[in-house]
Amino acid sequence: MRITGKVWKYGDNVDTDAIIPARYLNMSGAAELACHCMEDIDPGFVTAVQPGDVIVAGENFGCGSSREHAPVAIKAAGVACVVAKSYARIFYRNAINIGLPILECPDAADETEAGDVLTIDLAAGAITNGRTGRTYRTSPFPPFIMAVIEAGGLVPYTRKRMSARSAGAG
Amino acid sequence: MGHTMAEKIIAAHLLDDDEAAASRSAQGGAPDVWPGDLVEVSVDLVLANDITAPIAIQEFAKLGVGGVFDPGRVVLVPDHFTPNKDIKSAEQCRAMRQFARAQELTTQFEVGRAGIEHVLLPERGLVVPGDVIVGADSHTCTYGALGAFATGMGSTDIAVAMATGHVWLRVPDTIRFVYSGQLQPWVGGKDLILYTIGRIGVGGARYMSMEFSGPAVRDLSMAARFTMANMAIEAGGKAGLFAVDETAQAYLAGRATRPGQVYEADEDARYSEVVEIDVSAIEPQVAFPHLPENARPASSAGDVQIDQAVIGSCTNGRIEDLRVAAFLLGGREVHPDVRCIIIPGTQQVYLDALREGLIESFIEAGAVVSTPTCGPCLGGHMGVLAAGERAISTTNRNFRGRMGHPNSEVYLAGPAVAAASAIAGHISTPEAVLA
Numbered sequence: 163m164r165i166t167g168k169v170w171k172y173g174d175n176v177d178t179d180a181i182i183p184a185r186y187l188n189m190s191g192a193a194e195l196a197c198h199c200m201e202d203i204d205p206g207f208v209t210a211v212q213p214g215d216v217i218v219a220g221e222n223f224g225c226g227s228s229r230e231h232a233p234v235a236i237k238a239a240g241v242a243c244v245v246a247k248s249y250a251r252i253f254y255r256n257a258i259n260i261g262l263p264i265l266e267c268p269d270a271a272d273e274t275e276a277g278d279v280l281t282i283d284l285a286a287g288a289i290t291n292g293r294t295g296r297t298y299r300t301s302p303f304p305p306f307i308m309a310v311i312e313a314g315g316l317v318p319y320t321r322k323r324m325s326a327r328s329a330g331a332g
Numbered sequence: 333m334g335h336t337m338a339e340k341i342i343a344a345h346l347l348d349d350d351e352a353a354a355s356r357s358a359q360g361g362a363p364d365v366w367p368g369d370l371v372e373v374s375v376d377l378v379l380a381n382d383i384t385a386p387i388a389i390q391e392f393a394k395l396g397v398g399g400v401f402d403p404g405r406v407v408l409v410p411d412h413f414t415p416n417k418d419i420k421s422a423e424q425c426r427a428m429r430q431f432a433r434a435q436e437l438t439t440q441f442e443v444g445r446a447g448i449e450h451v452l453l454p455e456r457g458l459v460v461p462g463d464v465i466v467g468a469d470s471h472t473c474t475y476g477a478l479g480a481f482a483t484g485m486g487s488t489d490i491a492v493a494m495a496t497g498h499v500w501l502r503v504p505d506t507i508r509f510v511y512s513g514q515l516q517p518w519v520g521g522k523d524l525i526l527y528t529i530g531r532i533g534v535g536g537a538r539y540m541s542m543e544f545s546g547p548a549v550r551d552l553s554m555a556a557r558f559t560m561a562n563m564a565i566e567a568g569g570k571a572g573l574f575a576v577d578e579t580a581q582a583y584l585a586g587r588a589t590r591p592g593q594v595y596e597a598d599e600d601a602r603y604s605e606v607v608e609i610d611v612s613a614i615e616p617q618v619a620f621p622h623l624p625e626n627a628r629p630a631s632s633a634g635d636v637q638i639d640q641a642v643i644g645s646c647t648n649g650r651i652e653d654l655r656v657a658a659f660l661l662g663g664r665e666v667h668p669d670v671r672c673i674i675i676p677g678t679q680q681v682y683l684d685a686l687r688e689g690l691i692e693s694f695i696e697a698g699a700v701v702s703t704p705t706c707g708p709c710l711g712g713h714m715g716v717l718a719a720g721e722r723a724i725s726t727t728n729r730n731f732r733g734r735m736g737h738p739n740s741e742v743y744l745a746g747p748a749v750a751a752a753s754a755i756a757g758h759i760s761t762p763e764a765v766l767a
Contacts, residue, residue, distance in 0.1 A: 175534055175535070175623060177729075177731040177732075179710070179711075179729070179731045179732070179733055179734050180731065180732065180733075183711070183733055183738075184710035184711050184712060184734070185711050185712065185716075187383045187412070187413075187710075187712075188383075188413055188417070188418060188420035188421045188424060189420055190386045190387050190390070190424070202732060202733040202738035203732065203738075221535055222534060222535040222538060222568060225534060225535070225568065226470065226565075226729060226731060227469075227470050227710075228384065228467075228468055228469055228470040228472075228484040228485060228486050229383065229384065229486070230384070230387055230468075230486035230487040230488060231383075231387070233486075234387075248535070248538065250535075250538065250568060251538065251539045251568070251570060252470060252484050252485060252486060255485060255486060255489060256485075256486035256488065256489075259486060259488040259489060260486075260488060304370055306370050306500065307370075315488070316488050316489065316492055317391050317394045317395060317488060317491070317492070320395060320492050320495070320496065321394075321395060321396060324395070324397070324496070
């Protein structure tokens with residue numbers, strides 16, 4: 163899977179209240195959540211973000227709440243991939259589980275600026291910055307997580323495994 | 333090489349067909365896990381609330397299984413936006429209620445017979461030592477105070493756990509915190525954990541288990557331990573564990589709904605880090621906006637006027653917390669410029685506070701006493717802040733906009749500092765108010 167998109171750049175500790183404020187958690191539809199993504203820290207984001215754009219951030223992205231609404235809002239807003247120096251663990255799980263591609267790459271995060279265009283080859287774990295020409299390599303996902311990603315998320319992955327198990331038992 | 337508490341509990345829950353377990357038993361050893369292992373484990377309890385359950389229920393339906401793995405071990409608590417604050421919240425609660433009825437859950441709680449999930453579950457004896465508990469709420473780590481490996485996950489993970497009774501985990505590294513020395517007056521669990529987060533940062537325990545130990549924690553009440561374990565996530569932690577001692581056993585007696593299993597860390601357990609903390613040097617703390625790591629002594633806060641004080645939440649909504657607040661507010665008055673909102677964590681806490689006369693003290697002081705709800709902690713209802721307003725709060729997060737308008741501010745503290753500040757009208761200390 164290849165992604166080419168414009169960069170939205172944020173700092174360290176972007177928390178889940180920044181990604182989707184709790185006042186909107188009385189809704190769970192992806193499209194309605196997307197309308198409020200990043201609203202409190204970047205009010206212009208929602209109107210200007212284009213399908214395929216990329217979020218690049220610092221350390222501990224997605225810290226705070228367990229709300230899956232956060233990666234759901236990012237994905238539904240059109241963001242194709244998140245690149246950060248590091249992630250809070252619940253956000254990381256949630257993103258993998260719902261099929262939002264996320265990569266951990268400190269060098270790329272440091273050297274990328276807002277508005278740059280990144281080309282990302284997810285299978286190869288390669289990130290190329292169109293402005294600087296530099297290419298960064300990320301470490302591959304563990305096989306189990308890769309299997310979840312390839313299945314399209316945790317629900318299809320689990321369905322596949324459950325049917326394999328019951329076929330085995332039968 | 334020995335094991336930490338988290339490693340032992342996870343090892344005891346490995347599935348029979350887990351690869352790690354299989355390879356170890358092939359070598360003739362007992363099930364054994366180490367940090368970094370990706371494992372699949374069985375869970376003892378699965379939890380969701382009115383915000384996270386609706387998505388979990390949607391995802392559960394996609395799994396195509398008939399029922400949950402065990403109707404007595406899937407717990408649903410409507411607490412965030414309840415009593416329903418608006419039509420959308422009401423719809424979410426209804427979806428949860430309908431699911432609970434269809435699945436014949438025996439552990440679905442309802443307004444009037446419930447409270448804030450992380451105060452409620454231990455109170456009802458649903459948490460026992462040695463459990464693996466997963467909840468679609470980041471503060472699920474609270475249950476580590478009773479020696480359970482409990483961690484927050486998202487709705488999809490919880491949907492799969494509800495269906496299968498299993499989750500995948502990466503076995504965490506563990507940081508051991510050793511607290512020694514004599515606690516100063518008015519210093520409680522909240523002050524210790526704010527100080528600790530201030531020291532290691534909001535990412536300081538990212539992906540890790542935090543083991544809270546040492547002579548000073550042995551003297552802490554269960555309430556103080558719940559407060560500390562609750563905020564492990566604010567350091568990025570996956571779990572926050574206490575050893576199960578006489579205090580924990582006394583809390584469990586007559587309450588636990590299942591037998592538990594006590595796991596102790598080995599003497600030679602491998603820790604990624606050991607952090608020694610002398611509590612004698614810790615004053616009552618306050619964490620400045622907009623991160624819990626911005627902790628400093630409340631005595632050095634400077635002149636910070638406040639508009640609101642919130643005392644309650646899954647962090648500090650227990651009867652011990654309300655007693656501290658009532659001790660200070662009793663016979664005094666909330667400052668004219670401050671709204672003071674007291675929120676008992678559960679109906680039981682509310683009733684206990686009523687019987688002890690605490691509610692009377694609060695109302696006479698000019699505070700409002702709310703039904704149990706997460707409400708203002710996440711800017712939901714029952715105390716939302718306007719632009720430019722400031723609150724001192726015994727809750728757990730002070731992110732930008734957490735309690736309302738993006739240009740409002742939240743200062744985190746324990747119940748003593750919050751009550752003292754409500755009286756003073758600015759961030760203050762119990763000593764200053766009592767002087």
